[in-house]
Amino acid sequence: MNGAVPAGLVTALAELAGRRPLLVASDYDGVLAPLVGDPSAAVPEPGVAEALARVAAHDGVVVALVSGRGVADLQTVSGLSGPYRWVGSHGAEFDGPLTGELADRRDALAEQLAPLVADVPGARLEVKPASVAVHVRQVADRAAAAALLADADRVADPSLTKKPGKEVLELAVTDADKGSALLRLRDELGVAAAAYLGDDRTDEDAFRALPSGDLTVKVGEGETAADHRVGDPAAVVALLDTLADLLD
C-alpha cells in the first residue's frame, strides 16, 4: 500500500473493493491532472492512465470520467482512452455530443463576455459545448481578476446556471450538475456502490448527492461534504493503485 493514502481511506477502499457492480468515477482537472495556467495544457499526472486502466480491467467495475469540460476536449487534452464512461459539460453531455440547439445561446453569451475579457490582460474566454467560462488564473492584477468575475456574474441572466470554480466563473446554458449525473449513472449501471473523486465546488454536488455507503474523496484543501481527503493528483494515483491492488 502507498503511504500517501490515509489509513482510514485504505480501510474504506477495502470495503468498497468487495462490492459489485462498482462504479469508480473521477473529476479531471485538479484530480487526475494538476491545475495549470492554460486549460489546453492540463495533462494527466504520471501514472494516471495506468492506474485507471488497472481499475477498469476488473469484472463488474466501471470507470467514469465526469468533467466540466466537453467530452471531446477532455479526450483530446487528457489523451486518455479506454473502456470508460465519459460524462462532460458537468453532466449535460451524457450519451454523446450535445445537439446544436444550445449553441446559439452559448454563442450570444460568448459575444457578450468577449469584450469584458479582452479588457483584462491574462484573462481567457473558454467556449464549451454548453457554457462559456471566464478564466482569471493568469491575471496578475488580482483586483482586476475579481472585478472581471463580478462583471461576468452580473451579465448572467436568470436562465443561465452559474458555476464558480477555481479561478473561473462558468455560465452554463443548461442546469446539469455532477450530482444528478452521478445518480443517473449509478442508476443506469445498477451499481452496489460508487466512489467519486473531486476537487472543486462543482464536485460538491456529487459528494452531496451520493448515498451514504458510497465513497467520496476531496482532493486538496477547502470545505467539503466528502468523507475522505487526499492532498493532490499524485495522491490520487496512489489511491487508484491501492484500489487496483485490493480489487486484484
Ligand SMILES: O=P(O)(O)OC[C@H]1O[C@H](O[C@H]2O[C@H](CO)[C@@H](O)[C@H](O)[C@H]2O)[C@H](O)[C@@H](O)[C@@H]1O
Ligand atoms: O470538472 P473538471 O474536470 O475539474 O473541470 C473543471 C474545469 O477545469 C478546467 O479549468 C480548471 O483547470 C484549468 C487547467 O488546469 C485551470 O487553468 C483553471 O483555472 C481551472 O478552473 C477547464 O478549463 C474548465 O472548462 C472546466 O470546467
